[in-house]
Each structure stands twice: as C-alpha cells, then as structure tokens.
Amino acid sequence: MQKIYTEIIGTEVINAQNGKRLARVQDLLIDPENGKVIAVIVNLKKNLIISVMDIAKWGKNIQINDPHSIIDGFEILKVKKIQEEEIKIIKSSVKTEEKKYIGTVHNYYIESDIGNLSKILTRKKFLFFHYDERIIDYREIVEIKKGEIIIKADAKVEKLKKARNFEKRNQKLAIDSGAARLKEIN
Numbered sequence: 037m038q039k040i041y042t043e044i045i046g047t048e049v050i051n052a053q054n055g056k057r058l059a060r061v062q063d064l065l066i067d068p069e070n071g072k073v074i075a076v077i078v079n080l081k082k083n084l085i086i087s088v089m090d091i092a093k094w095g096k097n098i099q100i101n102d103p104h105s106i107i108d109g110f111e112i113l114k115v116k117k118i119q120e121e122e123i124k125i126i127k128s129s130v131k132t133e134e135k136k137y138i139g140t141v142h143n144y145y146i147e148s149d150i151g152n153l154s155k156i157l158t159r160k161k162f163l164f165f166h167y168d169e170r171i172i173d174y175r176e177i178v179e180i181k182k183g184e185i186i187i188k189a190d191a192k193v194e195k196l197k198k199a200r201n202f203e204k205r206n207q208k209l210a211i212d213s214g215a216a217r218l219k220e221i222n
Contacts, residue, residue: 037147037148037149038145038146038147038148038154038155039094039145039146039148040143040144040145040146041064041125041126041143041144041145041146042143044061044064044146045061045062045063046060046061047060047061047096047097047098048060048097048098049061049076049078049086049097049098049099049100049106050097050098050099050100051099051100051101051103052092052093052099052100052101053101058078058100058103058106059078059079059084059106060078061076061077061078061098062077062078062079062080063076063077063080064076064077064146065077065085065109065115065118065119066118066123066125066153066180067114067118068118068123068179068180068181070152071152071153071174071177071180072088072151072152072153073088073146073151073152073153074087074088074112074114074115074118075087075088075109075112075115076088076091076098077109078106082108083108083109083110083119084106084107084108084109085106085107085108085109085112085115086098086100086105086106086107087105087107087112087115088151090102090105094148094149121182122182122183123180123181123182124183125141125144125153125156125180125185126141126142126143126144127140127141127142127183128140128141128180128183128184128185129183129184129185130156130158130172130184130185130186130187131184131185131186131187132186132187132188132189132191133178133186133187133188133189134189137160138158138170138172138187138193139158139159139160139168139169139170140158140159140160140161141156141157141158141185142157142158142159142166143156143157144156144157145157152174153174154173154174155171155172155173155174156171156172156174156177156185157169157170157171157172157196158170158172168195169195169196170193170194170195170196171193171194171196172187172191172193172194173192176188176191176192176193
C-alpha cells in the first residue's frame, strides 16, 4: 500500500502488546543507495529512531513489539552515516543528468508493505507561488545526495496540472452533457 510522506508524519507509534502510545513519527530516513526506508524518526532533538526491522505492523499506526526498539539513531551505523551526511528527500532540488532544474521535492510516496520510496512529487516556486508540479517514479532516479536528487536525462515525468486539468475537463463535459439531456427532456 502506498503512503504519502505528509500523512505519515504524526502517525502514532504504539506498543503492539498493550496498545499504549509510545511516540509519533517526526520524519523518515531513506537509504540514498536503494530508496529503502531504514528508520522512522520519533524524536528529532534526541535522535530517537525505530529501525524498520522492529516494526511489527504499519497501517493506520505503526506497531512495535518492544518499546526498547526506540533507540538512539547513532547505534545503527547506516543510520548514523546518512544522518551525518544530512541526506534528506524533502526540500531536495531535482535535476536531470544534464543539470536541467525540475523542481524541489515537497512530498513523496512510500510502498509501506516493502518500505521503498516509490515516487517523488516536485514543484517549482516563485515568491509564494507554487507551480509546475510533477510526479517522478523512483526508477527514474540516478542518485540521491545532500540537497539534490539527479534523475535520468530522458526521465518520464508526469505533470500534475495536466492530470488535474483533465479531471476538470471531464467534470465539465459530464455537467454539460447532463444539461443537454435535461434540455432534451424538456
């Protein structure tokens, strides 16, 4: 099942044994080499995380079997390395291999059953206005590094505005055809 980053943030982490609330998700840590979620961050200030290996169930909340699964992020070497390199997906600049600017990541999708990054959502910004929203499949990504995501030169990038305009046009056609039918009846 796909989950969107902005909806994951704030998700409760509960003890699967007794249903007790333990924390809330504050961020996700993604391995830039393979796009896998490697940790759920539950306290940014204290650097407390839950390794995805310790998640018993990920549905409307995240369930863990042992409250001691919430640990310092620096206890896991891979997590420590990514945190020290400050690699994040949100707010990263997205460019093609030819350095053409596509936008900035404002959201992304995770396949929660396998814990993989599946799509990133980008947009451009001018002053306070956002425009040119796009969806990019993870398979189009060449490299993820600090502050930047590089995609293939010939990446298939879907523009969100086209999809929204298509929906609006179809709604308008449905309304227009409904009105035409009413005229025929009268």
